[in-house]
Amino acid sequence: MPLPPVPEFHPIADPEAVVAAKHVRFTVLTDRLIRLEYAGDDRFEDHPSQAFWHREQPVPAFKKTVSNSRIEIETDFLHLKYQISAKGFSGQTLSITLKQTGVTWRYGMRQSGNLKGTARTLDGDSGATELENGLLSKSGWAVVDDSKSLVFNETGWLERRRSVTETQSSRRNLAGISSDQHGAKDLYFFGYGTDYAACMRDFTRVSGDVPMIPRYILGNWWSRYWAYTQDELRSLMAEFRAHDIPLSVCIIDMDWHITKTGNQSSGWTGYTWNRELFPNPEDFIRWLHGQGLRTALNLHPALGLHPHEGQYERMAKWMNVNPASENPIPFDIADPHFMEGYFEILHHPHETAGIDFWWMDWQQGTKSKVRGLDPLWFLNHLHFHDLGRDGSKRPFVFSRWGGLGNHRYPIGFSGDTYVRWSTLAYQPYFTASAANVAYGWWSHDIGGHMVKDGTPELYLRWVQFGVFSPIFRLHSTNRPELDRRPWGKPERYFKAARDAMQLRHALIPYVYSMAWRSHQTGLALVTPMYYGNMQEDAAFEANDQYYFGSELIAAPVTAPVQASTGLASKRVWFPAGDWFNFFTGESISGGGWHKVQAALEDIPVYAKAGAIVPLAPEAGWDGIDNPTALDIYIFPGADNTFDLYEDDGETNDYLRGQYALTTFAFEGGAFTVRPVRGETSLVPGRRTYRIHVRGVDATAGASIPGTYEASTRTLSLKPFTLAPDKSRTIKIHLS
Numbered sequence: 001m002p003l004p005p006v007p008e009f010h011p012i013a014d015p016e017a018v019v020a021a022k023h024v025r026f027t028v029l030t031d032r033l034i035r036l037e038y039a040g041d042d043r044f045e046d047h048p049s050q051a052f053w054h055r056e057q058p059v060p061a062f063k064k065t066v067s068n069s070r071i072e073i074e075t076d077f078l079h080l081k082y083q084i085s086a087k088g089f090s091g092q093t094l095s096i097t098l099k100q101t102g103v104t105w106r107y108g109m110r111q112s113g114n115l116k117g118t119a120r121t122l123d124g125d126s127g128a129t130e131l132e133n134g135l136l137s138k139s140g141w142a143v144v145d146d147s148k149s150l151v152f153n154e155t156g157w158l159e160r161r162r163s164v165t166e167t168q169s170s171r172r173n174l175a176g177i178s179s180d181q182h183g184a185k186d187l188y189f190f191g192y193g194t195d196y197a198a199c200m201r202d203f204t205r206v207s208g209d210v211p212m213i214p215r216y217i218l219g220n221w222w223s224r225y226w227a228y229t230q231d232e233l234r235s236l237m238a239e240f241r242a243h244d245i246p247l248s249v250c251i252i253d254m255d256w257h258i259t260k261t262g263n264q265s266s267g268w269t270g271y272t273w274n275r276e277l278f279p280n281p282e283d284f285i286r287w288l289h290g291q292g293l294r295t296a297l298n299l300h301p302a303l304g305l306h307p308h309e310g311q312y313e314r315m316a317k318w319m320n321v322n323p324a325s326e327n328p329i330p331f332d333i334a335d336p337h338f339m340e341g342y343f344e345i346l347h348h349p350h351e352t353a354g355i356d357f358w359w360m361d362w363q364q365g366t367k368s369k370v371r372g373l374d375p376l377w378f379l380n381h382l383h384f385h386d387l388g389r390d391g392s393k394r395p396f397v398f399s400r401w402g403g404l405g406n407h408r409y410p411i412g413f414s415g416d417t418y419v420r421w422s423t424l425a426y427q428p429y430f431t432a433s434a435a436n437v438a439y440g441w442w443s444h445d446i447g448g449h450m451v452k453d454g455t456p457e458l459y460l461r462w463v464q465f466g467v468f469s470p471i472f473r474l475h476s477t478n479r480p481e482l483d484r485r486p487w488g489k490p491e492r493y494f495k496a497a498r499d500a501m502q503l504r505h506a507l508i509p510y511v512y513s514m515a516w517r518s519h520q521t522g523l524a525l526v527t528p529m530y531y532g533n534m535q536e537d538a539a540f541e542a543n544d545q546y547y548f549g550s551e552l553i554a555a556p557v558t559a560p561v562q563a564s565t566g567l568a569s570k571r572v573w574f575p576a577g578d579w580f581n582f583f584t585g586e587s588i589s590g591g592g593w594h595k596v597q598a599a600l601e602d603i604p605v606y607a608k609a610g611a612i613v614p615l616a617p618e619a620g621w622d623g624i625d626n627p628t629a630l631d632i633y634i635f636p637g638a639d640n641t642f643d644l645y646e647d648d649g650e651t652n653d654y655l656r657g658q659y660a661l662t663t664f665a666f667e668g669g670a671f672t673v674r675p676v677r678g679e680t681s682l683v684p685g686r687r688t689y690r691i692h693v694r695g696v697d698a699t700a701g702a703s704i705p706g707t708y709e710a711s712t713r714t715l716s717l718k719p720f721t722l723a724p725d726k727s728r729t730i731k732i733h734l735s
Contacts, residue, residue, distance in 0.1 A: 002344075003156070004343065010055065011048040016059045023040055024037065026073060028062050030206075031062070032077045032199070034080060034191075036188075043163075045184075047161075049152075060076075061076065062074060077193075078096055079097040081097075094106065101193055112138075114134060117404075118439050119430075120403075123415035123417075125415070126418040126422050126423050127425060140193040141189065147187070155336075158373055190203070196530075196534070200438055204438050207405055207407075210410065210519050216624050219624050220247045220249075223251035225477045227255040227478070228277065246502060246504075248292070251296050251475075252295060254270070256278060256297050261306060269302060271309055295354075296359045301360075302365075303328075303331065305329040315329055333375040334369040335369075359413065360399035361413070362376045374402060374403065378402075383397045392652060398413050400415060407437065407440070410441035411471055414442050419449070419476075421559060423448055427444055442470050445476065446466040446475065448462065449475060453481050460496055461557050463497045464556060467503055467507070469526065472504050492600060493600065509615065509616050510551075510615065517549075551611040552608075553605070553608075556604070557603075561599075561600065567599055571594070574588055574589075576591040577608065577638070578608075583602075609637025611635040612633070612641070612664045613642075614630050615632075617630070626682065626683055628686075628688065629719075630690070634694070635693075636693065640665075645661055646659065660677065661676070662683070672728065686721050688720070690719045692717070694713060696713055702715065702730055705717070717730065
């Protein structure tokens, strides 16, 4: 029974990047990222840590000066000074100056102005969850104290560092640096000023890329904590289809397994199908797949395995427990032998039967038998690599945030929130801030999870936010009145929610292209407004809006409409330049705040001048795959290019160059579809393009015929069809 595959690590830096002296070692990882180590016995850590795997990087240009009393390191951006001292690092001995701004960091300084990252969970949140620090700050620097994180040994198992004693705290300190001068120190100094893109690129280069997610998870998910029978779930999925509301994932919550155990356990942990609810689970999974739906099972593994489980006898023998004893087998994340059986006996048979992925619903604490080993962190790591064990299937884990480095294990389950406007109002900020630790794939409970349900208006606004969030997943707890079915709402709300969920599936080509951007650069789909606008105070105030990919700003409505007008009022900040309402084509001058008003059906989303946004025209259940037709929306005012990314959506072949890129260019008054680059077999043999120029007057025209719609200020051109190796250029006349 093999353990999950060991990732490929490159933990030892090029010797040319290392500057060492008595008790200290500095590694210039990039021109703005330096590792700072102190070890009183001169034994430094070369194993990969939980967060930092790839210290072997191209050596940047730098100058060094080393004497008996002093070390200086100077890159194009940073100037490090260290006064050699037997006592190691202190505010008097170690400093780094950001050359572009003159800001100087001294060891021990508190991280003022940190722009935060994310948090483990939003369980119980109603709008005030405290976030961990991130890698960006207004001061231009951030420090990660990695001194007490665990490291991977040669077998790929986490263990404590040699330098961490039993008396030392085991939690990684992202908020500040310990004043203990006697223990070893392992710090990472990020000095990026306002260059957020370089910071994310370098962090993911050193810590590991954000993997490509499977394409199907970008569609709409259904999830509910409810004891459905398999026939009830079939009927529910059929109702979605009948109401023309697309889905791509149907989650089966914890009642899939036996929960009434005869007092052997609480029933939260389970691995055996409840045959009263699911008499033929294999057939049901095949039916889901036949409907174009993927599925996952909910897991609460903390209570181990009890005798009522169908897998008990085999697991007991594996763990050298006498099955006749009926002794529970405790969950033990720290035991490699247990974890081998955990995957092979408890999980792999379900995957063989068709389960596509796992919902890791871990809420049972942060401790294990190994001091400092948080079960959630290691569960995320092991489940991710186990699901991808054959090297072909593209893995992901649906779980809470385990800590720095978890961007390698998308996607995030944000936990059980309250159904309140304040909860919804907090989620845009929460989602965008996670970009500061490259954690870009949060999935929220759309509609909220628990307590008394809000109004249908709150539900609708949550759905609209969900469309323009990383993962769209309807969910609630097991209260009958918590109804997340769109057709369960009054007619106007139902139609608006259906339109929004159809739009989500249409957006998949755009969002999937942003997933590729995230894999390549570390930039998340949803990013804060201060990205690219660090000099603008307003950008930091506009925390209830965000960039949605490279082309759009989303400003979800998170407050009720005014009774007197039937409209919701919202202040939206626009960076300098021209902007357009994505849906109406209304033009807006940037560089300040604008008051916008939104009817129930309206979603405030704005396109930059020159934006190019590809949408799939299919609004129904068949819009997940690479589409045979595309609607391309372009907006005037600037030249731009957009790369549409496509692959097979599920395997790791993209890592071997099996993908296709189609560039759309809007330059010099002409729009061009360029020939597909890469693996052309992955795209349709002939694709139909429908070009829509939005935000223009009725006088606009083009070199091919078109029709004009005044209500959206849109010129829609006659469709044309292209083979992958062909291109087409269309002249656009705006006056």
